[in-house]
Amino acid sequence: AQKVTQAQTEISVVEKEDVTLDCVYETRDTTYYLFWYKQPPSGELVFLIRRNSFDEQNEISGRYSWNFQKSTSSFNFTITASQVVDSAVYFCALSEASLAGNMLTFGGGTRLMVKP
Amino acid sequence: AAGVIQSPRHLIKEKRETATLKCYPIPRHDTVYWYQQGPGQDPQFLISFYEKMQSDKGSIPDRFSAQQFSDYHSELNMSSLELGDSALYFCASSLYSRASGRSSYNEQFFGPGTRLTVL
Numbered sequence: 088a089q090k091v092t093q094a095q096t097e098i099s100v101v102e103k104e105d106v107t108l109d110c111v112y113e114t115r116d117t118t119y120y121l122f123w124y125k126q127p128p129s130g131e132l133v134f135l136i137r138r139n140s141f142d143e144q145n146e147i148s149g150r151y152s153w154n155f156q157k158s159t160s161s162f163n164f165t166i167t168a169s170q171v172v173d174s175a176v177y178f179c180a181l182s183e184a185s186l187a188g189n190m191l192t193f194g195g196g197t198r199l200m201v202k203p
Numbered sequence: 204a205a206g207v208i209q210s211p212r213h214l215i216k217e218k219r220e221t222a223t224l225k226c227y228p229i230p231r232h233d234t235v236y237w238y239q240q241g242p243g244q245d246p247q248f249l250i251s252f253y254e255k256m257q258s259d260k261g262s263i264p265d266r267f268s269a270q271q272f273s274d275y276h277s278e279l280n281m282s283s284l285e286l287g288d289s290a291l292y293f294c295a296s297s298l299y300s301r302a303s304g305r306s307s308y309n310e311q312f313f314g315p316g317t318r319l320t321v322l
Contacts, residue, residue: 122310124313130291130315130316130318131313131314131315131316132246132293132313132316133313134310134311134312134313137310178245178246189234189251189258189259189297190236190248190251190259190261191236191238191246191248191311192248193245193246193247194245195244195245196245
């Protein structure tokens, strides 16, 4: 069975600080996909990144960066120079390729509060 | 670009009533997923459809049913509503990837959600 754990339920930082959101996953599949979604106060789920299990390259997109390490089953997300607009709940999610429906299993989410 | 459309955006019902939520996927997307997000919770997978056939089933109560129509839109029917059904219901769509044989290679695009309140 697949499982995603986001140990940090809430993080508070001051604007311009760097912050890392942790994500640890469990799966028996060798092929799987990892995702990060952002949910701002308005409620919609905004896709941030998808990573497949064969691609362990770290990725950087502007102020966002992701560190995928299969050895520790982690897919951490770092925001550099955080801004107030980054305040949201961030979800890490997993999809196993063996499942017919490819549904997403979400972690519990991390609420990030960026204070001015 | 066109996104996933959900209607209604907000719905208020009484206990034991029924509700129907609608989802219109992104054009050409053939797979639809339904998720339920309770207050302060993470989204939980309910059910998914590919080409009008149910492809996977999660923690969907027996009181709920869903289907995907020939135009690929989907409806989630909820009967005998309970207070605990109050939640944000998301629909997501994706395009089946013939190269990989699975939809999972393509990210699921989420709609804005329908907020259901049961009084």
